[in-house]
Each structure stands twice: as C-alpha cells, then as structure tokens.
Amino acid sequence: MSETAVKTYTRADFSSDQSVRWCPGCGDYAVLAQTQKVFPDLGVAKENFVFISGIGCSSRFPYYMDTFGFHTIHGRATAIASGVKLSNPDLSVWVVTGDGDGLSIGGNHTIHLLRRNLDINVMLFNNRIYGLTKGQYSPTSEAGKVTKSTPFGSLDRPFNPSTLAMGANSTFVARTIDKETKHMQEMIKRAYGHKGTSFLEIYQNCNIFNDGAFAPLTDKGTKSDKVLRLENGQPMIFGVERTKGIRLDGNTPVVVDIGDKWSLDDVLVHDESDYVIASLLSNLTYQHDFPDPIGVIYAIDAPTYEDLMVDQINAAIEMKGAESVQKMLNAGDTWVVE
Amino acid sequence: MSKTTQKVDEVVIRFAGDSGDGMQLTGGRFTETTAIVGNDLSTLPDFPAEIRAPAGSLAGVSAFQIKFSSKDIHTPGDEPDILVAMNPAALKVHQKEIRPGGTIICNANAFSAKNLKLAGYESNPLEDGTLDDYYTLYSIEMGKIVGLACEDMGLPSKTIDRTKNFFALGLLFWIYDRPRQSTKDWLKVKFGKRPELVESNIRALDAGYNYGETTEIFTTRYTVDKASLPPGTYRNVVGNYALSLGLAAAAEKSGLELFYGGYPITPASDILHALASWKHLGIKTFQAEDEIAGVASAIGAAFAGNLGITATSGPGVALKGEALGLAIIAELPLVIINVQRGGPSTGLPTKTEQSDLLQAMYGRNGEAPMPVIASATPGDCFYVAYEACRIAVKYMTPVMILTDGYLANGSEPWQVPELDKLKPFDVKFADKEQLADGQFLPYLRRKDTLARPWGIPGTEGLEHRIGGIEKEDVTGNVSYDPDNHHHMVETRAKKVDTIAQEFGPTDIFGDVSGDLLILSWGGTKGSCLSATESLQADGKKVSHVHLRWVHPFPNDLGEILIKFKNILIPEINFGQLIKMIRAEYLVDAKGLNQVRGKPISSSDIQQAAKDLIG
Numbered sequence: 001m002s003e004t005a006v007k008t009y010t011r012a013d014f015s016s017d018q019s020v021r022w023c024p025g026c027g028d029y030a031v032l033a034q035t036q037k038v039f040p041d042l043g044v045a046k047e048n049f050v051f052i053s054g055i056g057c058s059s060r061f062p063y064y065m066d067t068f069g070f071h072t073i074h075g076r077a078t079a080i081a082s083g084v085k086l087s088n089p090d091l092s093v094w095v096v097t098g099d100g101d102g103l104s105i106g107g108n109h110t111i112h113l114l115r116r117n118l119d120i121n122v123m124l125f126n127n128r129i130y131g132l133t134k135g136q137y138s139p140t141s142e143a144g145k146v147t148k149s150t151p152f153g154s155l156d157r158p159f160n161p162s163t164l165a166m167g168a169n170s171t172f173v174a175r176t177i178d179k180e181t182k183h184m185q186e187m188i189k190r191a192y193g194h195k196g197t198s199f200l201e202i203y204q205n206c207n208i209f210n211d212g213a214f215a216p217l218t219d220k221g222t223k224s225d226k227v228l229r230l231e232n233g234q235p236m237i238f239g240v241e242r243t244k245g246i247r248l249d250g251n252t253p254v255v256v257d258i259g260d261k262w263s264l265d266d267v268l269v270h271d272e273s274d275y276v277i278a279s280l281l282s283n284l285t286y287q288h289d290f291p292d293p294i295g296v297i298y299a300i301d302a303p304t305y306e307d308l309m310v311d312q313i314n315a316a317i318e319m320k321g322a323e324s325v326q327k328m329l330n331a332g333d334t335w336v337v338e
Numbered sequence: 339m340s341k342t343t344q345k346v347d348e349v350v351i352r353f354a355g356d357s358g359d360g361m362q363l364t365g366g367r368f369t370e371t372t373a374i375v376g377n378d379l380s381t382l383p384d385f386p387a388e389i390r391a392p393a394g395s396l397a398g399v400s401a402f403q404i405k406f407s408s409k410d411i412h413t414p415g416d417e418p419d420i421l422v423a424m425n426p427a428a429l430k431v432h433q434k435e436i437r438p439g440g441t442i443i444c445n446a447n448a449f450s451a452k453n454l455k456l457a458g459y460e461s462n463p464l465e466d467g468t469l470d471d472y473y474t475l476y477s478i479e480m481g482k483i484v485g486l487a488c489e490d491m492g493l494p495s496k497t498i499d500r501t502k503n504f505f506a507l508g509l510l511f512w513i514y515d516r517p518r519q520s521t522k523d524w525l526k527v528k529f530g531k532r533p534e535l536v537e538s539n540i541r542a543l544d545a546g547y548n549y550g551e552t553t554e555i556f557t558t559r560y561t562v563d564k565a566s567l568p569p570g571t572y573r574n575v576v577g578n579y580a581l582s583l584g585l586a587a588a589a590e591k592s593g594l595e596l597f598y599g600g601y602p603i604t605p606a607s608d609i610l611h612a613l614a615s616w617k618h619l620g621i622k623t624f625q626a627e628d629e630i631a632g633v634a635s636a637i638g639a640a641f642a643g644n645l646g647i648t649a650t651s652g653p654g655v656a657l658k659g660e661a662l663g664l665a666i667i668a669e670l671p672l673v674i675i676n677v678q679r680g681g682p683s684t685g686l687p688t689k690t691e692q693s694d695l696l697q698a699m700y701g702r703n704g705e706a707p708m709p710v711i712a713s714a715t716p717g718d719c720f721y722v723a724y725e726a727c728r729i730a731v732k733y734m735t736p737v738m739i740l741t742d743g744y745l746a747n748g749s750e751p752w753q754v755p756e757l758d759k760l761k762p763f764d765v766k767f768a769d770k771e772q773l774a775d776g777q778f779l780p781y782l783r784r785k786d787t788l789a790r791p792w793g794i795p796g797t798e799g800l801e802h803r804i805g806g807i808e809k810e811d812v813t814g815n816v817s818y819d820p821d822n823h824h825h826m827v828e829t830r831a832k833k834v835d836t837i838a839q840e841f842g843p844t845d846i847f848g849d850v851s852g853d854l855l856i857l858s859w860g861g862t863k864g865s866c867l868s869a870t871e872s873l874q875a876d877g878k879k880v881s882h883v884h885l886r887w888v889h890p891f892p893n894d895l896g897e898i899l900i901k902f903k904n905i906l907i908p909e910i911n912f913g914q915l916i917k918m919i920r921a922e923y924l925v926d927a928k929g930l931n932q933v934r935g936k937p938i939s940s941s942d943i944q945q946a947a948k949d950l951i952g
Contacts, residue, residue: 016803018815047798052638055806063803063816068795070641071805072634073664079631083638083646084795086622087597091642091795109634112627309622316617323618325586326757333520334573334754335374337564 009040016066027178027204028057028125032064034184035123042192044092051094052081054101057132058125058204061096075106078113078122085118089306092192095122099140100130103161107139111168116305117196123188124161124201129210142286147209162282162297165199166275172198173278173298177227178205179218183294190296196304203292217292230281230295235267238291246290253280255289272299341551343515343559348407350415351510353503354432355424355445357390357398360503365402367507367524371516373574373751376564377406380864382414382937383747387604387687394448394456399431408563412715412864414748416939420513422506424448424480426457433469441474443509445502447481476555480505480546487545488538497535501542508546515561518543568753575752577716577745578605581649581675582612584723586619587755589645591724591763592731597644599624599635601654604687605743606677609649629657633674637661640670641804643767643794645727649675652694653684655701662736663702664806666830669781669790671730671737673723678742680935689935690743692860693911698738699889699918705827707834709733710889712740714863717752719745722886728763729837734789740888742910744937745861768793768800778802780814788833838890844898848874848881851901853951857927859885859915862908862938869943880947888915896923904950906930908938 014036022028039049049067053059055074062069072080077095085093095102095113102110102124113120129147130136136149140161144153165173172194176187184202191198203214216226224240236246237258245267247256256262271277278298284290351368355361362383372379382403391398405415417437423429425448436442449462463469464477480502488498504521511518522540529535550556575583589596598613598621600606614623622644626632633648640646650658655676665672678694680686698710711726713719719741726737768778768791778800781790793800802814810817811826847870854873858866863884870882883898885891899905899919905927907916913929920927930946932938 018803045798047801048796049801050642050795062805065803067801069803069805070638070668071803071807072637073660073806076630076634076661079626079634080638080641082624082626082631083597083599083635083640083644084642085638086624086635087595087639087642087644087646088794088796108627109631112631313617313620313622317620320618322620324757325583325590325619328586328616328619329583329754329757330571332573333370333374334571335376336571337376337567337569 006043006045009046011036011040013046014039014066016064018063020064021060022057023208025207026057027127027206028061030178030181031123031125031184031202031204032061034181035065035188038185038188042092042189048090049092049094050084051096052077052084053096054106055132056098056101057206058096058098059101075101075104076109077101078106078109078120081120082113082116082118085120086306086309089119089310093120095120097122097124099124099126099128099138099161103139103159103164111164114165114168114170114197114199117171117302118305119195119197121191121198122200123191124199125204126161126201127204127206127210128213129206131206131209135209158286160282160285161201162199162285163279166279166282166298170199170298171196171300171302172296173282174198174296175201175203175292175294177203177214177217177294180294183229187296190299194299196302226291228284228291228293230270230293230297232270232272232296235264235269237264237267253284253290272296341557341559343561346560346562347409348405348411349420349514349560349562350403350405350418351420351422352401352403352418352432353422353506354399354401354428355503356393356427357386357388357400358393359400359424360500361400361402361424364503364507365404367521368510369404369749370524370574371511371520372404372406373572374520375516377408377562378411378565378567378751379404379406379574379749380411380414381749382744384936385688394425394427394453396427396431396457399428401428401432406562408565410565410567412867413937413940416941422510424503424506426453426459426463429463430457430459436473438472441476442469443476443478443506445480445506446477447479478549483545483549484542487541491534491538493534493538498538501539504539504542505546505549508543509550511543512547512550513556513559515559518547567751570753572751572753574749575717575720576747576749577713577719577741578608578677578747579612580717580752581713581719581723581739581741582609584720585613585647585673585727586616586621587720587757587760588724588727588763589619589621591757591760592645592727592765594643594645594731594765596621596647597624597636597639598622598647598649599626599639600632600648600650601626601629603629603651603654605679605746606649606651606654606675608746609675609677629654630661633658633661636672637665637668637670640665640672641668641795643792645731646670646672647675648672649677651677651679651687652681652697655694655697659702662708663704663706665736666702666706666708667806667808668804669734669830671734671792673726673730673737673739675723675739675741677746678740680933686935688743690861690937691910691933691935692740692742692862693914693933694740695859695888695911695914696917698740705831707831708736708738708889709834709837709887710738710740711887712860712885713745714860714884714886716745716748716750720755724760728761729840731763731765732789733787733833733837734792735833740860742861767797769797770799773799779812780804781809782812783829788829788836835890837887838893841887841892844883844892844894846881846883846898849879850881850898852879852881853902854878854880854904854906854947855899855902856880856882856943856947857885857905857907857915857919858882859888859909862910865938865940865943866908868940869947872940872944873947878947878951880951885915888918891922899923899925904928906943906947906950908943908946910938
C-alpha cells in the first residue's frame with residue numbers, strides 16, 4: 001500500500017454526515033468511536049479504506065464511517081470483501097459483522113476467508129444475541145438461553161468464534177471488549193498491521209436484548225478475576241492482586257494461585273505464534289472456572305492470497321508474454337475461406 | 339476391387355459408446371478435421387452425468403453427433419445417417435433414432451454375453467437379423483484388429499484396447515475422405531510424454547483407415563464439398579470457449595481488469611477452466627466456496643472497479659438470487675452467465691433445456707428487473723458475452739446471459755472475430771471533477787442511459803456508502819420515503835427498458851407479413867431457421883424472427899407480431915417466452931414445447947407449423 005504523502009487526518013475526517021441510529025447505550029458506539037480514533041494514525045489515505053458489511057445492527061457501521069462503504073446482504077460481507085480486495089489489493093478492506101451475520105448465515109464465507117488469508121480485517125461484534133430481528137438466540141448464545149424463539153430455553157450448544165477461527169487455519173485471532181476502549185484501539189491497530197486475514201472478535205453488549213452478557217468481564221468488582229489479558233512473551237496471570245495464573249497440568253489448563261505451591265515460573269507464558277497455546281486459549285470461553293482471554297490469541301506470518309494471485313499472473317505474463325485476445329482468437333487450427 | 343465415390347450434400351454421424359470409450363474425444367477430432375476440410379458443421383455432445391457409470395450399462399452411454407455439409411447449416415441434425423456403436427448399450431440407446439435405411443458400424447468384440455445382458459438384449463442384434471431389414475450393418479472386430487496392429491509393441495492389452503476409438507475414427511475418415519495428419523499431430527501433443535500411446539493410437543487410426551481402403555466390405559466413399567462460407571479466417575469453436583473469449587475481449591477493449599468469481603457446476607465449469615488458464619491476460623479467477631460467494635465476490639469486484647463476472651447453471655442462479663437483487667439496487671455492472679440444463683433441482687445436469695428464462699426474468703424478491711441476452715449458436719456466445727459486458731457497464735446494471743448445455747458444448751465453424759471491428763467499449767470512472775459542492779453523488783444519473791456514475795474505492799474525494807437498503811435518488815443515502823421508493827423502482831425498470839435503444843431494427847427472415855411467424859430465442863434458433871427455410875421452399879408464407887435480447891424486447895417487436903396470422907414459439911421448456919409475449923403484446927401465440935434434454939428438431943417445428951397453417 002502506498003503510504004507516501006498521506007494527508008494528516010483527525011477523527012472527524014472519518015465521521016460521515018449520517019446520524020448514528022443504534023440504540024442509546026449500545027456497545028457498537030464504542031467500537032465506532034475507537035475505529036474513528038485509530039484510523040488517522042494508520043497512515044492510509046482515506047480513499048483507500050473500504051468497509052463492507054452484511055446485515056445486522058453492526059452492519060450499519062459503514063454508513064457512519066466517511067470512507068468507501070458497502071452495506072450488502074446477510075452473511076456475504078466476507079465474500080464481497082474478497083472480491084473487493086482481489087480487484088484492488090492496494091485497498092485497506094474492513095469487514096464489520098456479527099455473531100449472526102458472520103457465524104450463522106455467513107459462517108461458510110467466514111471460514112473460507114480465514115483459510116485463504118486475504119489481507120482483510122474482520123471485526124466480529126459478538127453480543128450473543130440477534131439484535132436487529134429483536135432478540136432471538138444466536139450461535140454464540142449460551143445453551144438454555146431463553147429468548148422469543150426459545151421460550152423453553154435454546155437446545156443449541158454454542159460455538160466459540162476464536163476456536164472456529166483457529167480451526168479454519170486463521171493467521172490472526174484476537175479478542176477485545178467494547179468497554180475496554182484502550183485495549184480495543186490497540187487490537188484494531190494490531191489487526192490492521194497483520195498482513196493476512198485478521199479476525200478480531202469484540203464482545204459487545206446489547207443493552208436491549210442481552211444486557212449484561214459480559215457484565216462479569218466489565219464490572220469493576222469481577223473483571224480482574226474474569227479477564228485474562230494476553231501479552232506476548234508474558235506469563236498468563238490475572239486477579240485483583242495478579243496472583244492467579246494459568247498452568248498446564250499435562251495438556252489441561254488449570255487455574256493456580258501463585259504463592260506457596262506454585263510460582264510465576266510454573267505459569268504458562270503466552271506465545272502468539274504457538275498454535276497449541278492459541279487453540280487452548282481460544283477454548284477457555286464458556287468455561288466458568290476460567291477467565292476469558294483478551295488480546296492477540298494467535299498471529300503468524302503466511303502468504304496472502306492476493307500476493308500469490310498477483311505472483312501467478314506476473315509469472316504467466318513473464319512466461320507467455322502479455323498477449324492480445326486477438327492472438328488467442330487466431331490460435332488453434334484455422335483455415336481461410338477465400 | 340474398385341471403390342466408387344459419391345458426392346453428398348450433408349451427413350449426420352453419431353459416435354456412441356461407453357463413457358470410457360472416448361467418444362467425446364473421437365467426435366472432437368472428427369469435428370476439427372471436418373472444419374479444416376471446409377464443411378459447415380454443427381455438433382451435439384450428449385454425455386451422462388455420471389463420470390464413470392458401470393461399464394457397459396445403458397446409463398454409461400456417451401454420444402457425440404456431428405452434422406456437416408457443403409451448405410450453410412444451422413443444427414446438428416435430427417436423425418443420424420451413421421451410428422458408430424462401440425458396445426451393445428450404445429446400440430440399444432441410439433438405434434431407434436437412426437434414419438431408416440441408415441448405417442450402423444459396431445465394434446463386434448464388445449458384443450459379449452455380459453455386455454448384451456447389461457444392455458438388455460436377449461440375443462445378439464449383430465447376428466439375429468433384427469437390424470438387417472432397416473439398416474446397413476457393419477460388424478467389425480475393432481478390438482481384435484487394433485490388438486493385431488499393436489501386437490509387437492509390448493503394451494498391456496487393456497492399453498491397446500483403448501485405441502479402438504481411433505480405429506473407428508480412421509474408418510470414418512476413410513469413408514468421408516478426410517485427412518489424418520492433424521489428428522496425428524494432435525496425438526503427438528496430447529501424449530507427448532507417452533510416445534508409446536502416440537504410436538499405438540496412430541496405428542489404430544491407420545488400421546481403421548486402411549480397413550476401409552482394403553477390405554471389400556466398404557465399396558463407397560463419400561465426399562462433401564466445401565461449404566461456401568463468407569470469406570475470412572475460420573476456426574471451429576465450442577460455445578463455452580467462445581463465451582470465455584468474449585469476456586476476455588470485453589476486458590481488453592474496455593481496459594477493465596476481469597474478475598471471475600464462481601463455483602464449479604455442469605455445464606458451466608469450462609468457462610472457469612478457460613479463464614483460469616489465461617492468467618497471462620491478467621484475468622483473475624476465484625473459485626469460491628459456494629455459488630453465493632461466487633457472485634458476491636464478483637459484486638465486490640464490480641464495486642471496486644473490475645469487470646465482475648460469474649457463471650453457473652440454473653441451480654446456481656437460484657442460490658445467487660438475493661445477491662443479484664443487491665447488484666440491481668446497488669446498480670453495479672455485473673455479468674451472470676446461466677448455462678441452462680434440465681431442471682428442476684439437479685434435474686438433468688448434462689442435458690440441455692431452456693427452462694430458466696422466467697427465473698432470469700423474475701427469480702428475485704421485489705421488483706428486480708434485469709436485462710437478459712441469449713446466445714443463438716456456439717460462436718454467438720462470443721458476441722453475446724461481449725455485448726452483455728458492454729451493456730452492463732454502460733447502463734450500470736447486472737446483465738444475465740442465457741446459454742444452454744447444447745450451445746456450451748456444441749461447436750461450429752466460426753469466422754474469427756476482429757477486435758477492432760467490435761463496438762467501442764469505453765469506460766470512465768467518476769473522479770473529483772464530478773463532485774458537486776465537494777460531494778460525490780453516487781445516484782446522479784446520465785440522462786441518456788439513466789446510468790449512475792461508477793465511483794470506485796481508491797479515488798480521492800469520492801468516499802461514499804451504498805447498500806441494499808433503498809436509497810434516495812441522487813445522493814444514495816438510505817431512504818424509507820414512500821415516494822422515493824416508488825420513483826426508484828420505476829427508474830430501475832425504465833433504465834433496463836432504455837437498453838432497447840441499442841438495438842437496430844429486428845431482422846425478419848422472410849416476408850414482413852404472412853401466415854406464420856416462428857419466434858425463437860436462444861439455442862433453438864438453428865432448428866427454427868432450418869424449419870423456416872424448408873417451409874418457405876414448400877411455398878408457405880412463413881417468416882422467422884429470433885430474439886437476441888429477451889429483456890427488454892426490441893421496440894419494433896409488437897408491430898412485427900401483428901402482421902402475421904399465426905405465431906409459433908418453439909421452446910425447450912413448457913412455455914416461458916410465450917407467457918412473456920402474450921402478456922406484453924396480447925397476441926394468441928402458440929407454443930411447441932419439448933423437454934427431452936435435446937434440441938427441438940427442425941422436422942418437429944415444420945410439423946407444428948403445418949398443423950397451424952395447413
């Protein structure tokens with residue numbers, strides 16, 4: 001991407017003239033604000049940003065960013081974004097999606113984008129509920145969830161977005177929380193900086209249909225015990241006094257108290273490039289005895305699809321020479337009628 | 339002994355055998371050679387959906403028909419003059435369609451007790467005399483002869499047996515006096531790394547040719563003079579390949595990069611294959627995870643300024659429906675190709691049908707008008723593809739191309755197009771010049787085409803948002819205003835109707851008025867034209883009009899229709915164009931409708947015409 005002579009922008013440069021129509025108190029506002037704060041610092045010419053979304057509350061996001069934007073159809077944002085990126089690899093392409101749009105109706109496109117590793121940034125707003133259709137359970141809602149469509153409790157077992165992403169051969173998996181604004185800014189920057197598909201899950205509170213879904217992770221009294229802040233190369237410790245840690249007992253993670261029996265040296269050290277650690281971390285969600293990890297769970301370098309595609313095209317041109325279609329029309333067994 | 343040579347105007351040959359017998363390849367070689375010889379020709383491959391149905395079974399029969407002529411022909415022929423049947427199943431499936439008095443050439447070695455039983459024969463038809471009253475039967479031990487021809491090569495007998503299709507080809511080359519050299523050259527390229535296969539197949543080819551030359555069984559050779567085609571350079575072309583070339587030509591002429599997103603589906607996959615092999619043209623192909631992602635990626639490409647293309651068949655169009663609505667409301671250029679096949683559901687994947695016209699017209703939610711253009715012949719697929727791309731960009735609209743399995747896999751001699759002579763295809767993206775008070779207005783339309791500007795990401799000052807929610811005209815902002823919605827629905831429809839200004843006066847084959855007008859669209863053109871020629875030769879007052887664009891209709895169509903006492907619309911469906919014609923023009927058109935997985939024959943059309951006008 002050309003980063004020469006990029007203008008200096010402010011947050012206001014990224015606010016469109018459309019009034020924001022999310023419910024007052026919605027977690028989406030925080031994501032929009034952090035994105036608009038971070039974007040001026042990315043060194044990208046504004047016209048090179050493109051936001052693609054599907055359907056859902058989060059998918060209104062592009063209307064509020066003063067960048068190129070395309071609010072498309074349910075579940076297909078990642079597929080449409082793939083076409084955008086392959087058409088013009090110089091663009092900085094962002095997908096905004098949700099747990100319904102990106103994991104239910106669009107689950108197929110999400111996993112295939114992740115495995116192909118196009119340099120696209122996916123922000124998945126996970127509020128564990130369907131908001132726009134007014135409160136049905138989603139693929140990330142906890143089992144037994146009572147909603148309008150499941151008055152006796154949902155029978156579905158939820159899945160875990162980051163585990164899905166790991167299973168899809170992602171090269172970048174991270175998580176943040178709507179109320180952790182500074183952390184979110186950092187994660188948006190990391191997602192942008194990753195060359196390849198970055199999958200950023202954002203825990204986002206739907207204060208209308210699923211209020212408090214992440215309260216233990218955001219309330220002052222509990223969050224120290226319920227959130228594990230991942231930092232590359234650092235031991236996985238948490239708790240008010242930072243005296244709890246994650247230790248591996250064989251292949252099983254356990255929570256230990258650092259003190260008499262266990263020392264800091266016994267605690268697992270985060271390594272973003274370690275597939276096993278990342279898989280293990282991605283699985284801690286929905287387990288009540290464990291804190292939810294936030295931060296970069298996994299990040300590795302791998303060739304992007306668009307680079308490989310351009311390489312193939314260039315190699316073919318080098319081998320055969322850039323050709324006119326006329327030559328191909330004239331090729332094969334031809335004969336002349338006089 | 340002396341052999342006589344007889345001149346004939348046209349011949350229809352059908353090669354039929356087991357899926358593993360190489361009948362498509364044999365037909366393909368005969369076609370290429372026939373093209374080089376200078377005959378006009380038309381082909382109809384007919385193969386099963388199963389890749390390898392059980393050997394010898396009726397389900398596994400694969401066939402290839404070619405008609406070639408010294409005259410200008412329009413169809414692959416109705417009834418074969420010659421059937422080459424490589425096994426009992428092939429004979430069983432195709433025997434009833436041979437012209438009475440026609441010729442059957444069989445590979446006697448395949449008529450084993452087991453194969454006869456698989457084909458459902460109680461006795462061997464080559465020996466029990468059942469065929470002799472109706473046909474000239476040649477029972478030849480092809481397997482045995484190629485075995486002898488390759489005896490000293492030390493090859494496994496199975497490998498040698500697989501050359502018997504080239505024996506049949508060689509024999510047919512002798513009967514119809516065609517050269518062998520191009521096939522030998524082709525074999526050398528095809529099996530370049532396996533010289534023993536080049537050698538064994540050439541020996542089989544020569545053995546077949548010499549069999550005709552030396553045995554006393556065949557006494558007559560036939561010659562078919564060159565067809566008098568318009569001067570120019572010709573090649574033989576298959577529909578899907580011509581279509582792919584048309585897309586590539588559109589990209590080159592417009593200067594747009596071509597992005598193809600699609601998912602493999604019979605009978606459209608060869609378009610993906612062709613484009614994927616043309617990387618040196620800068621063409622990008624993306625095999626998506628499903629049909630929806632195929633069209634979605636193409637829409638993304640169109641949004642970003644590429645020529646977005648997707649191809650599929652009917653079931654794929656069903657899946658793409660919602661996305662097509664998005665392309666319509668977003669008013670983005672996009673070309674969707676439907677290579678139609680038998681339906682519904684999986685239907686007849688390898689057989690032809692024209693039953694997706696109404697799907698193309700109406701298969702979306704809401705008022706979602708889309709221009710529809712249909713190819714008439716394999717070679718026409720090139721021009722249709724080019725025209726669809728040109729119109730899509732000029733009018734900022736998705737365009738649907740309808741071809742079908744017959745056009746996609748069929749072939750014909752084709753005058754090589756010259757890019758310089760195609761209509762100009764200029765593209766101008768919106769830029770800062772078009773800002774109004776510093777603002778880009780994505781739905782500010784041109785007056786002549788109603789097209790909106792194409793403002794692509796990466797263009798400074800043009801940052802804007804579009805989407806699937808109804809938009810305010812001019813600004814493109816989300817709007818739920820009732821009058822605006824009415825206006826936008828009307829405008830999108832009007833824009834598509836405006837495309838009719840591109841068409842010249844409709845060609846009428848025959849008089850401008852008369853007893854009967856045969857009206858066709860798509861791949862039935864050839865049969866309708868042939869039927870019309872015959873009827874006119876009989877002195878009937880019959881004319882033919884073919885529709886290239888099915889939506890919008892040509893502006894002069896209504897005036898043409900009312901000048902005929904009767905209208906006949908032959909279609910390989912249960913009456914689709916006819917519904918549109920009757921609804922639009924309130925004329926009492928009659929249909930000829932068959933869905934048998936193959937083209938409607940010219941003779942059936944003639945009969946239907948006679949039933950109408952006597």
